[in-house]
Amino acid sequence: MLIIKLAIKNLLGAGLRTWLNVIALSFSYVAIIFMQGLYAGMNNQMEASTIKVQYGGGQYWHELYDPYDPLSLDDSHAKIPNEISGLIKNNDAASILINQGSIYPNGRMQNILIKGIDPNQKILAIPTHFLNNQNGFIPALIGGRMAKSSGLKKGDFVTIRWRDAKGTFDADEVKVVEVINTEVSEIDNGQIWIPLDKMREMTVMPGEATLIVLKQNSQFTKNLSGWEFKNLDFLLADLRSLATTKSAGASIFYFVLLFLAMLAIFDTQILSIFRRRKEMGTLMALGMTRSTLIKLFTLEGSMHAVLAAFAAMLYGGPLVWYLAKVGYGLPASTDSFGFALGDRIYPEFTALLIIGTILLVLTVTSIVSYLPTRRITKLKPTDALRGKFI
Amino acid sequence: MSNSFLIRTEKLYKKYPMGPTVLVALDNINITINKGEFVGLVGPSGSGKTTLLNIIGSLDSPTEGSAEVLGNKIETLSHQDAAKLRNNHIGFIFQTFNLLPVYTVYENVEFPLLLQDIPPAKRIELVMQALEWVGLADRKDSKPSQLSGGQSQRVAIARAVVKKPELILADEPTANLDAKNSHNIMETMVKLNEELDTTFIFATHDEKVMKYLKRKITLNDGYVQRDENISLNNQ
Ligand SMILES: Nc1ncnc2c1ncn2[C@@H]1O[C@H](COP(=O)(O)OP(=O)(O)OP(=O)(O)O)[C@@H](O)[C@H]1O
Ligand SMILES: [Mg+2]
Numbered sequence: 122m123l124i125i126k127l128a129i130k131n132l133l134g135a136g137l138r139t140w141l142n143v144i145a146l147s148f149s150y151v152a153i154i155f156m157q158g159l160y161a162g163m164n165n166q167m168e169a170s171t172i173k174v175q176y177g178g179g180q181y182w183h184e185l186y187d188p189y190d191p192l193s194l195d196d197s198h199a200k201i202p203n204e205i206s207g208l209i210k211n212n213d214a215a216s217i218l219i220n221q222g223s224i225y226p227n228g229r230m231q232n233i234l235i236k237g238i239d240p241n242q243k244i245l246a247i248p249t250h251f252l253n254n255q256n257g258f259i260p261a262l263i264g265g266r267m268a269k270s271s272g273l274k275k276g277d278f279v280t281i282r283w284r285d286a287k288g289t290f291d292a293d294e295v296k297v298v299e300v301i302n303t304e305v306s307e308i309d310n311g312q313i314w315i316p317l318d319k320m321r322e323m324t325v326m327p328g329e330a331t332l333i334v335l336k337q338n339s340q341f342t343k344n345l346s347g348w349e350f351k352n353l354d355f356l357l358a359d360l361r362s363l364a365t366t367k368s369a370g371a372s373i374f375y376f377v378l379l380f381l382a383m384l385a386i387f388d389t390q391i392l393s394i395f396r397r398r399k400e401m402g403t404l405m406a407l408g409m410t411r412s413t414l415i416k417l418f419t420l421e422g423s424m425h426a427v428l429a430a431f432a433a434m435l436y437g438g439p440l441v442w443y444l445a446k447v448g449y450g451l452p453a454s455t456d457s458f459g460f461a462l463g464d465r466i467y468p469e470f471t472a473l474l475i476i477g478t479i480l481l482v483l484t485v486t487s488i489v490s491y492l493p494t495r496r497i498t499k500l501k502p503t504d505a506l507r508g509k510f511i
Numbered sequence: 512m513s514n515s516f517l518i519r520t521e522k523l524y525k526k527y528p529m530g531p532t533v534l535v536a537l538d539n540i541n542i543t544i545n546k547g548e549f550v551g552l553v554g555p556s557g558s559g560k561t562t563l564l565n566i567i568g569s570l571d572s573p574t575e576g577s578a579e580v581l582g583n584k585i586e587t588l589s590h591q592d593a594a595k596l597r598n599n600h601i602g603f604i605f606q607t608f609n610l611l612p613v614y615t616v617y618e619n620v621e622f623p624l625l626l627q628d629i630p631p632a633k634r635i636e637l638v639m640q641a642l643e644w645v646g647l648a649d650r651k652d653s654k655p656s657q658l659s660g661g662q663s664q665r666v667a668i669a670r671a672v673v674k675k676p677e678l679i680l681a682d683e684p685t686a687n688l689d690a691k692n693s694h695n696i697m698e699t700m701v702k703l704n705e706e707l708d709t710t711f712i713f714a715t716h717d718e719k720v721m722k723y724l725k726r727k728i729t730l731n732d733g734y735v736q737r738d739e740n741i742s743l744n745n746q
Contacts, residue, residue, distance in 0.1 A: 123625050134612070399607075407597065408597040408599070408626050410590060410594040501571070502570040503565050506605070506609075
């Protein structure tokens with residue numbers, strides 16, 4: 122195609138200005154791909170670990186259970202239905218009993234959730250086997266965040282108070298047998314884990330549970346009366362919407378970058394259309410139509426995006442490859458993101474992300490390149506040849 | 512005998528509004544130019560030479576009257592058809608050369624052929640032929656910025672003739688050249704006129720050009736003051 126050849130030639134002939142634009146634009150590519158890849162990696166990593174330690178293959182909730190309403194916990198427990206008890210025995214599901222309570226570390230009262238779980242369960246990747254250590258005390262597992270907020274350490278004893286099924290208050294001591302380090306704050310903040318049997322005994326709720334976690338990829342789909350099945354899409358919805366919000370926030374950064382790059386392209390286009398009036402007049406005299414001229418100048422502008430894609434590949438490619446391989450070390454304070462994170466993120470750069478970004482930048486650049494060229498439709502060849510303004 | 516002429520203007524006017532009045536740049540021009548003529552439009556600055564040349568070249572259109580060029584009525588020609596007419600049949604030579612700066616000499620000359628979709632082998636042949644006519648085959652890889660004014664104008668001539676158009680329009684082609692180069696350029700064009708029977712129309716007030724002309728149309732304030740054939744033995 123003639124105009125493609127011409128556009129490349131003109132662009133390369135323009136020298137430094139072209140390369141400055143190309144480099145600016147290539148930053149947009151790399152920034153968008155890097156940030157989006159980072160978020161994709163972060164989200165997937167987060168989902169994966171949340172599934173591992175919290176959601177398993179979906180959960181049956183007692184019909185009154187509402188994770189956002191601790192008061193609901195008094196009523197949201199029931200005997201495990203027969204249909205699913207076999208699954209639990211075979212270690213294909215795990216039941217969890219949840220109740221409100223308080224602990225008194227250093228004489229301070231702290232409201233918590235007490236969660237009872239089978240120490241031998243294999244469904245969630247929580248090291249519950251530590252809870253098998255029951256020599257004359259109630260063993261408790263807490264997470265790192267909980268340890269920090271309560272000041273408790275491994276080996277500490279702490280007074281715990283709860284209400285049983287009849288509403289009677291009772292108290293005892295638990296021993297922190299292990300502090301677990303987890304990415305998932307929802308199995309950590311404001312809660313302690315104790316053996317399920319012990320919990321049932323303490324609360325006088327024999328054989329009862331608040332929720333039942335299925336093994337990952339479980340095919341169990343029975344309706345259990347009094348219980349509601351929550352699949353992963355439901356359970357992960359909050360996490361995903363949080364992720365979307367976070368990545369939308371980050372995209373402001375690269376939209377600004379893209380906007381600046383577009384400003385430079387727009388400026389270049391305007392300038393070249395003004396500066397090259399005589400050239401346009403000459404091209405028209407040689408028999409080029411206005412529409413071809415518009416195509417040529419638009420193409421010259423959009424070609425910046427093509428060159429920028431190559432430039433981005435040149436330095437962004439190795440960077441992206443390295444990060445996907447080695448991971449991106451996060452600063453220590455990333456818990457402020459509010460969700461689970463490992464200390465290394467492995468960004469995920471999919472073909473869809475890369476091609477999508479190239480198409481996005483190419484489209485935006487083409488539009489920005491086209492806008493100033495519309496002036497050419499008003500250009501008279503005689504005026505252009507005299508170098509007159511359009 | 513409708514096809515015997517190449518160009519014919521009838522009651523051609525070009526008027527520009529100038530505030531409350533109207534500037535008549537071309538005033539009732541009636542001329543006929545036949546194939547193979549070597550015509551000069553002469554006259555003082557502002558007399559309408561460029562305006563007439565531009566209308567003949569379909570770069571501009573008349574305000575009134577008609578201009579028929581190679582069977583096309585300029586006043587009714589669409590932009591596309593005008594572009595096609597210029598592309599296929601008319602070569603332009605400008606006072607300021609107007610070479611495309613990012614292209615080499617070769618590519619500048621090749622350009623009109625690219626617009627015409629001429630196959631590569633044929634292109635090479637035509638470009639080299641045109642460069643040899645103007646004596647610049649050895650500079651084909653130079654950029655316009657590396658050429659002298661005379662050389663640049665010869666490249667522009669090669670670009671105008673490479674597609675072997677019926678008509679070449681040259682607006683002050685020697686105005687930016689010294690005497691030696693001017694004569695050189697004019698001789699090149701006379702040669703092309705004689706060898707290829709290409710019709711040339713010049714706009715000029717350069718005395719050096721006059722002696723090469725075979726017909727001189729003198730414009731004054733937009734009207735034709737004189738139209739004379741110059742016999743060869745006058746030179
Ligand atoms: N676009 C325009 N708008 C208004 N007036 C114009 C325009 N183009 C030309 N004119 C006027 O038309 C008249 C003829 O101009 P033209 O350029 O044809 O003269 P010329 O004979 O080529 O002069 P020169 O020898 O200086 O090149 C001049 O008075 C000029 O000012
Ligand atoms: Mg003029």
